[in-house]
Amino acid sequence: MKRLAASVATSAACVWLAAQPAGCTYDVPALVAGGAAGAGGGEPSASTTASSVSASTGSGASCDLDGPPCTSCPETQACHPIYGCTQCAVDTDCDEPARPYCVEGRCRACGDPSHCMPGEICQVRIGDEMECALPCVQDGDCDDNDDICDPTGRCVECVPGSCTNDRACDPVTGKCEDCVADADCMLNGDDEGLHCGADRRCHECVVDAHCGPSGVCINQRCEIACCGDADCASEPSFNACNTTTARCVQCNVDAQCAAPAPFCETTLHQCVECLVPAQCPPGSPYCEGFGCQACTTATEATDCSAPTPRCYGGACAQCSPATQASDCPSGAPICRGGTCVECQFDTDCTGAFQPYCSPMSTCVQCTSVIHCTAPLDCIDYQCQ
Numbered sequence: 001m002k003r004l005a006a007s008v009a010t011s012a013a014c015v016w017l018a019a020q021p022a023g024c025t026y027d028v029p030a031l032v033a034g035g036a037a038g039a040g041g042g043e044p045s046a047s048t049t050a051s052s053v054s055a056s057t058g059s060g061a062s063c064d065l066d067g068p069p070c071t072s073c074p075e076t077q078a079c080h081p082i083y084g085c086t087q088c089a090v091d092t093d094c095d096e097p098a099r100p101y102c103v104e105g106r107c108r109a110c111g112d113p114s115h116c117m118p119g120e121i122c123q124v125r126i127g128d129e130m131e132c133a134l135p136c137v138q139d140g141d142c143d144d145n146d147d148i149c150d151p152t153g154r155c156v157e158c159v160p161g162s163c164t165n166d167r168a169c170d171p172v173t174g175k176c177e178d179c180v181a182d183a184d185c186m187l188n189g190d191d192e193g194l195h196c197g198a199d200r201r202c203h204e205c206v207v208d209a210h211c212g213p214s215g216v217c218i219n220q221r222c223e224i225a226c227c228g229d230a231d232c233a234s235e236p237s238f239n240a241c242n243t244t245t246a247r248c249v250q251c252n253v254d255a256q257c258a259a260p261a262p263f264c265e266t267t268l269h270q271c272v273e274c275l276v277p278a279q280c281p282p283g284s285p286y287c288e289g290f291g292c293q294a295c296t297t298a299t300e301a302t303d304c305s306a307p308t309p310r311c312y313g314g315a316c317a318q319c320s321p322a323t324q325a326s327d328c329p330s331g332a333p334i335c336r337g338g339t340c341v342e343c344q345f346d347t348d349c350t351g352a353f354q355p356y357c358s359p360m361s362t363c364v365q366c367t368s369v370i371h372c373t374a375p376l377d378c379i380d381y382q383c384q
Contacts, residue, residue, distance in 0.1 A: 087102075089105070104198055109130050115132065120134060123155055157174055195210050205222050228243070250264075258271070275287065312337075312338035313338060318338060343357035344357065364381035365383055
C-alpha cells in the first residue's frame, strides 16, 4: 500500500513539475514523503540540489526518478543513462535491420555471442563495425596481421593493458581507444575533459550530472541551466534566462539591450541594431539583417550615384565584386571592400617583378624575406 501511495505521489510530482517553468529542476521530497505517508503533502519547492526524485522540464527532458536526464538531445538521438545523447539507449532505438542492437550507445550488428548463431562470436571485422563470425584459434586466423586471437576466440587489436600511448583497450570491440571509462580520462589528464563518451573520447560532460547542480550538458559542454535571470548573473554578455530552453541568453526584452544594439530579437535572443526600418536613423533608413543600412541592392539606383554608384555592405561604394568588371579600371581591376584595387591575392599580380599582393592591395616585389635572395631582406616591400 505504501509503495502504491509513493507511486501516486511520484506521478503527482511529475504532473506538478510539467506545469513549472521549462528547464527548471525541482526537488520534490516533501511531496513524495507526504504521499507515501498518506498525507496530502505540500507543493514542492524549486531547488538546485539533486534529490532522489527530480525533473528537468527543458526541451527533450522528462521526469526522471534516478537522476538528471539529458537536456536537448537532437531528434535523431536518444538519452543513454551513461553516455548521454547518443545514437541509442535501448535496442528498440535501432531501426536498421543490419544493426539491431544497442551496444554502449551505438547501433551494432551484435554486441555479444547471444546476438549470433550458435558457434559464432561477435567481433570487429571492418573499421569499428561489429559482426558475427567463427571464432579464431590462433593469431594467424585473423585477417589483419596486427590482430591477435584473444582467449574468447575474437580477433582483436588489444587485450586489457596492452595499449600504448596512454590509450585503453575497449573490452567490447578489442580496439585501443582514448578511453573506455572516466577513470582513463582522469589518469591521462586529458585537456578535453574527464568523462568518457560513447565515441571513446574524453569530454567535459556527457550527462547533466557532470555539470553540477545548476548545469546541463549541451553538445558535451557544460552550460548553466537557469530558471530566472538571477541564475545567469555570472555569465558574461548572457545575463538573461530563456525559460523555454533553460539556457542563459543575451536578452528576452529590449530593456536588456543597450546602444549600439538596443533591441532584442526574441527568436535568437540577441541584441540587434534594428528589427524594423522605423528604428533606423534617416541616413540609414533600411533594416537589413538586423542592421541599419544606407542602401540595398534593390535601391542602389535611387540611393547611390557616381563616384559611389553601387550598394555594397549596406553603404554606397565605388564597386561590388559582382560588377567589378564594369566598375573598376584596368589598373585596379579588383573590387575589395567596395573599392577598386590592384590586387587581393598574389595570383592577381601577374608582373614578373612585382608578383606579390601587399596588405595595401598593391602588387609589390616582396612581402616576406623568403621572397628575397640571401643576404637581401624585404624592406618596404622591396628586396634590399
